[in-house]
Amino acid sequence: MAAWSRLSTNLDKNAGDPISPDEQKQLLNSTEIMVAATSDGGSSWTTKQLTDNASPDLAPVTAVGGSHAVVFWRSVYASDANDLTSFDTRDSICFSIYDGNGWSDAKMAYNGSQGGVVGLKTAMLENGTSIVVFTLDRGSSDPENQPMEGYELAYRVVEKDGTLGDLVVLTNDKETDANPQVAAADGSFILGWY
DSSP: OEEEEEEOOOOOOOTTOOOOHHHHHHHHHTEEEEEEEOSSTTSSOEEEEOOOSSSOEEEEEEEEETTEEEEEEEEEEOSOTTOTTOOOSEEEEEEEEEOSSOBOOOEEEEOSTTOEEEEEEEEEOTTSOEEEEEEEEOOOSSTTTOTTTTEEEEEEEEOTTSOEEEEEEOOOSSSOOOOOEEEEETTEEEEEOO
16 A cells, blocks of 8 residues: 655746745645555556545555555645645644545544644554554744644544544643654554654
């Protein structure tokens, strides 16, 4: 399984031509999530576009378990064309599940209500249950000297039919909790972070 963001808009520009903030926003808004699957060791791949919208879809992560697979990605939006990485309008996590026959419609796993998304990882058990683990940026009380003070770790389990488990925020402290890692082993998820 492989997943990536694809740029679906082209600008009519020559090499070296400047790109305006509005053109940068147009390019960012045209990113869509693509996925490719193989069942024969990589000799042939089936590719599918999972999103088709006017907002940025970024940073896909994927996992496989048995005949199932999942792709999680960030669905974001910035209102200011001069600050395209400040996702002040939307910073959520969406997902699509492969059930052995096809991909589900995109669903939301996290709506951005607890803070911005900084890191994203996933794993899947053999029974098709998946987990998305991510770092939340809840803001810092001292952004100049301690910019990552508000980084906390969170996760959500998703059943193979797309049913969402509880959103769990694991940390709530003044430490920097970042770089989440997750693995599936012996029917359990193992989670680590810095």
